[in-house]
Amino acid sequence: MSRIYNFSAGPSMLPVEVLEQCAAEMLDYNGSGMSVMEMSHRSPVYDAIIKETEADFRKLMNIPDNYKVLFLQGGASTQFAAVPLNLMKTGKADYVVSGQFSKKAFKEAQKYGDAKCIASSEDRTFAYIPEITPDMVREDADYVHVCYNNTIFGTKFPQVPNVGDKVLVADMSSCITSEPVDVTKFGVIYAGAQKNMAPAGLTVVIIREDLLGTEKEFTPVMLSYKEMAENDSMYNTPPCYAIYVAGLVYKWALKNGGLEEMKKRNEEKAALLYDYIDSSKLFKATADKKYRSMMNVCFVTGDADLDKKFCKEAEAAGLSNLKGHRSVGGMRASIYNAMPREGVEALVAFMKKFEAENA
Numbered sequence: 322m323s324r325i326y327n328f329s330a331g332p333s334m335l336p337v338e339v340l341e342q343c344a345a346e347m348l349d350y351n352g353s354g355m356s357v358m359e360m361s362h363r364s365p366v367y368d369a370i371i372k373e374t375e376a377d378f379r380k381l382m383n384i385p386d387n388y389k390v391l392f393l394q395g396g397a398s399t400q401f402a403a404v405p406l407n408l409m410k411t412g413k414a415d416y417v418v419s420g421q422f423s424k425k426a427f428k429e430a431q432k433y434g435d436a437k438c439i440a441s442s443e444d445r446t447f448a449y450i451p452e453i454t455p456d457m458v459r460e461d462a463d464y465v466h467v468c469y470n471n472t473i474f475g476t477k478f479p480q481v482p483n484v485g486d487k488v489l490v491a492d493m494s495s496c497i498t499s500e501p502v503d504v505t506k507f508g509v510i511y512a513g514a515q516k517n518m519a520p521a522g523l524t525v526v527i528i529r530e531d532l533l534g535t536e537k538e539f540t541p542v543m544l545s546y547k548e549m550a551e552n553d554s555m556y557n558t559p560p561c562y563a564i565y566v567a568g569l570v571y572k573w574a575l576k577n578g579g580l581e582e583m584k585k586r587n588e589e590k591a592a593l594l595y596d597y598i599d600s601s602k603l604f605k606a607t608a609d610k611k612y613r614s615m616m617n618v619c620f621v622t623g624d625a626d627l628d629k630k631f632c633k634e635a636e637a638a639g640l641s642n643l644k645g646h647r648s649v650g651g652m653r654a655s656i657y658n659a660m661p662r663e664g665v666e667a668l669v670a671f672m673k674k675f676e677a678e679n680a
């Protein structure tokens with residue numbers, strides 16, 4: 322067996338220990354005589370798995386009791402519709418457009434009501450996060466939506482934006498569990514799990530209880546937060562196996578020191594990479610320093626052919642999936658929790674060698 326360093330933005334690397342445990346339990350989970358994949362979601366053995374997964378996630382993220390955790394399907398993209406369908410009461414919502422996913426969320430919300438873009442960084446290809454102040458938010462807006470970490474452009478909100486007393490909704494798909502967050506500052510946090518928590522197929526929603534029950538009449542039952550909360554995410558069959566893996570990942574993170582330790586490791590890994598890029602004559606980071614993501618590090622040589630050569634040679638050296646998003650080109654190294662420091666060190670060593678060879 323040989324494993325490469327996989328810098329994919331998602332689905333992405335999972336901790337080796339977690340994969341090993343999946344393998345060990347594949348045919349017979351905990352004496353049940355079956356795989357988790359084969360279990361009824363209503364069986365006592367699976368009920369214990371989903372309950373423990375939620376308990377560990379709450380512990381890891383320090384989620385207060387007045388928030389519900391929902392394990393859903395459809396990816397973060399389905400939440401682009403679910404958010405307005407559940408939270409638009411007056412029919413108005415304000416959006417910060419800081420990248421491609423937040424733009425998609427904004428467009429989706431426009432189908433259901435008066436969605437307004439109150440700030441955008443599109444003027445500079447989303448290389449920064451626009452400043453948000455409470456006076457920018459409409460008085461009668463039901464919520465303000467942000468994408469906390471912009472996976473494609475490699476930027477992140479440097480702090481929780483101040484939206485006054487408005488409900489803050491955040492897409493945290495590519496930064497959830499990468500560092501501690503104060504959940505109480507948010508009304509809703511949602512994330513596709515395939516970036517930093519689990520295989521694809523699971524979407525996690527954290528929602529403050531008082532925000533339940535305001536969905537539009539025509540909101541599909543599968544998109545109703547209230548319905549899903551009342552049924553403990555089991556209105557229908559949940560993504561059982563992905564939830565089980567997420568549970569193992571949460572245990573791994575807790576065992577490794579929780580989110581404070583994840584943050585420390587992630588900061589160190591990102592610094593290794595950014596410090597080298599900043600000192601390099603060949604490579605240039607594309608995001609403004611103040612807003613750089615710890616999870617997705619975007620960089621270019623300035624020459625599209627050379628970028629291509631870099632990705633090809635890196636792939637051959639066991640450094641995989643470094644090509645930037647198809648919409649922006651260049652390179653992107655996604656270094657989520659499961660990427661070991663050694664992977665980033667190997668990447669930096671390879672970049673140095675490439676720079677020397679291509680000076």
Ligand SMILES: *Cc1c(COP(=O)(O)O)cnc(C)c1O
Pocket residue numbers: 331395396397398399422468470471472492493494495513514516
């Ligand atoms: C990947 C990603 C999405 C899309 O997620 P899907 O689960 O594929 O729908 C949305 N927002 C952000 C920030 C992402 O990183």
